Amino acid sequence: MHVACETPRPSTTALRALAATLFTASAVLTAAFQSLEAQEPASWGSGDPVFHTFSVAAVDPDTRESGVAVTTRVACVGNGVPWVRAGVGAVATQASTRTEYGEELLDMLETGLTPEEALRRATEADEGRERRQVGVVALDGSAAQHTGSGPGDWAGHRSGPNYAAQGNVLVGREVVDAVAESFEASEGSGRHLADRLIDALMAGQLAGGDRRSGRLQSAAVIVADPREGMSRRADGQTVHINVCEHPTPVAEVRRIYDTVSGTLGYRELSQPAGNDVFQVKLIMHALGYYRTEASELERDRSSSYFDDEIAAAVDDFRGDHGLSSSRSGGSPPGLVDAQLVQIMWEELEAAGQAEEMRQVIRALTQVRR
Numbered sequence: 327m328h329v330a331c332e333t334p335r336p337s338t339t340a341l342r343a344l345a346a347t348l349f350t351a352s353a354v355l356t357a358a359f360q361s362l363e364a365q366e367p368a369s370w371g372s373g374d375p376v377f378h379t380f381s382v383a384a385v386d387p388d389t390r391e392s393g394v395a396v397t398t399r400v401a402c403v404g405n406g407v408p409w410v411r412a413g414v415g416a417v418a419t420q421a422s423t424r425t426e427y428g429e430e431l432l433d434m435l436e437t438g439l440t441p442e443e444a445l446r447r448a449t450e451a452d453e454g455r456e457r458r459q460v461g462v463v464a465l466d467g468s469a470a471q472h473t474g475s476g477p478g479d480w481a482g483h484r485s486g487p488n489y490a491a492q493g494n495v496l497v498g499r500e501v502v503d504a505v506a507e508s509f510e511a512s513e514g515s516g517r518h519l520a521d522r523l524i525d526a527l528m529a530g531q532l533a534g535g536d537r538r539s540g541r542l543q544s545a546a547v548i549v550a551d552p553r554e555g556m557s558r559r560a561d562g563q564t565v566h567i568n569v570c571e572h573p574t575p576v577a578e579v580r581r582i583y584d585t586v587s588g589t590l591g592y593r594e595l596s597q598p599a600g601n602d603v604f605q606v607k608l609i610m611h612a613l614g615y616y617r618t619e620a621s622e623l624e625r626d627r628s629s630s631y632f633d634d635e636i637a638a639a640v641d642d643f644r645g646d647h648g649l650s651s652s653r654s655g656g657s658p659p660g661l662v663d664a665q666l667v668q669i670m671w672e673e674l675e676a677a678g679q680a681e682e683m684r685q686v687i688r689a690l691t692q693v694r695r
Contacts, residue, residue, distance in 0.1 A: 374422045374454070375406050378478055380493025380535065382505050382526050383408075383416040383461045383469075386519045387488060390465060392416040393549035393565070395523035397576050399536045404546025404568030411436070412562025413552035415464040421477035421494050422457035431462050441470035459483070461490035480537075486510055491526070497534030504533035516688060518587075520549045520565040524580050531576045544568075545575035547583070549693075557695055565693050587691040595662035597632045604629045605687055606662055607636055609670050612679050615639040632660060640666070 379398030385391065394408030394416050409417040409428030415435045419427040427448060434444035441462040449455040449472050456474035461483060463469045469490040471483040481494035484506045491505040508529035512522040524547055549565040551557055557564045565583070572578045584592035588601030595606060604625060610616035611623050616639040623629070637660025641651040647669055650656030674680040 374424060374457075376400070377403055377407050377420045377423050378495035378536065378538070379403060379407065379420050380491070380496055380501055380505060380527075380530050381407060381418040381420060381461065382489055382491045382509060382523060382530075383418045383463045384489035384509060384519065384523060385415060385463050385465050385467060387465075387467055389519065389551065390553065391519040391549050391551045391564075392463070392465060393519050393523050393547065394418050395520075395527040395545075395547040395579075396420070397527055397531065397535070397543070397545035397579075399538045399541035399543050401542045401544050402568070402570040403544040404548065404566075404570070408546055408548045410548050410550040410563070412550035412557075413465060415441070415462065417463075418461045418490070418492060419458070420492070421459040421474070421481070422454060424452065424454065424458060427458075427460055431460075435462070435464050440464065441468050445470040445472055459492055459494050461485070461492045463488065463490050488513070491530075493530070495537060497537045500533045501530045501535055505530040516685060518549075518688065518692065520547050520567075520583060520693060523547050523549070524576070524583055528576050528580065542571050543573065543575045544570050545572075545579045547579055556692070559695050564695050566695060583693070587693045589691050590687065591664060591667045594664075595632055596658040596660060597637060599631045601630060601690060603632045603636070605690060606632075606640065606670075608686060609674065609683060610636065610639045610643065612683060613643070613670070613673055613677070615643050634659075636660060643670075 377398050377400055379396055381394060381396035383394045390413060392410045392415050394410060396403050396407045396418060406423050406425050407418050407420050409432060411432040414432050417428050417431045419425060430448055431444050441464050445460060445462050457476040458472060458474050459477050459481065460472045467488040469485040471485055471490050471492055473481050473483050473492065477494035480496045480498050482499060482502060483492035484502050486506060489509050491502050493502050505526045508526040509522060512525060546568040547565060550562040551564045552562055567579050567582050569575045569578045590602045590605040607616055608623060616636060640660040640662060641653055644651040644666065645653060649666065652659040671680060674683055
């Protein structure tokens, strides 16, 4: 039943008075907001923001992506340290952070200067260079770094083909070494650049990371891709994850990346829908548990639905590998958990199909903005 209620209409005079009041309030708020220099943590203060931190700037010569991953015990590190430009390179500017280095160095790279030439010009003109730490990587894989005498112990850097790793106020050299070695180990793996950068950052964190405690923590990863159709944005950015504050920011960056990419294993599956569902179907098909009559699976509107057919295939696989299933009353129908994902990949490795499947899934999990 609907009840009509008639509300008395305000007079024209009342409406004009209300409009005048709202206009005045809007003008006051606008003036207040225009006086703010930027939306950034108050703790940064009015001078150069200080990011004692470690980072890795890198490029992928095959995809021509450029990116930076960074973490620190200061809020919102992604707002100041990482700078990327599609088809040009990447810059990490930290310690007493001169954010202008980001665009200036990328501009110089774009004109054809090498990272070494660009960084030399920039630091020679900077009276505060001894307080700075900077890493620059060009798209051709060449790199240059600068660590002044003032960032704080431990401070240093290391570079190799396609990357520059740097850090200050760390537990020791082992942090930068761990970052570098992780990134080098994933070279040529076919993994997305953002994925590799996050792993390298986590390696540094596990090696001890920032030596301070009891402070806010943040982390970020930014990647730009110059290839046609890879980004909806004019600047070519594909990945931009900026965790401004979190107890475990690098782990949070990883969780976000795996979630937005729909990477298999980021959640447990039990009849939902999503990009990772199709990945399960592809693997179950390759292992002979799903639609074995088809030579290959075509992707259509139903591919992302976890229906009874794939649930039954998963239950068969679970039963054959000694895991509980809905048929034994121990699990929800078609449960795909971390243990099952690990066994699926082990079976693919044993069958010699793992690398081919990784390439297929790599295309499915490309992150784009």
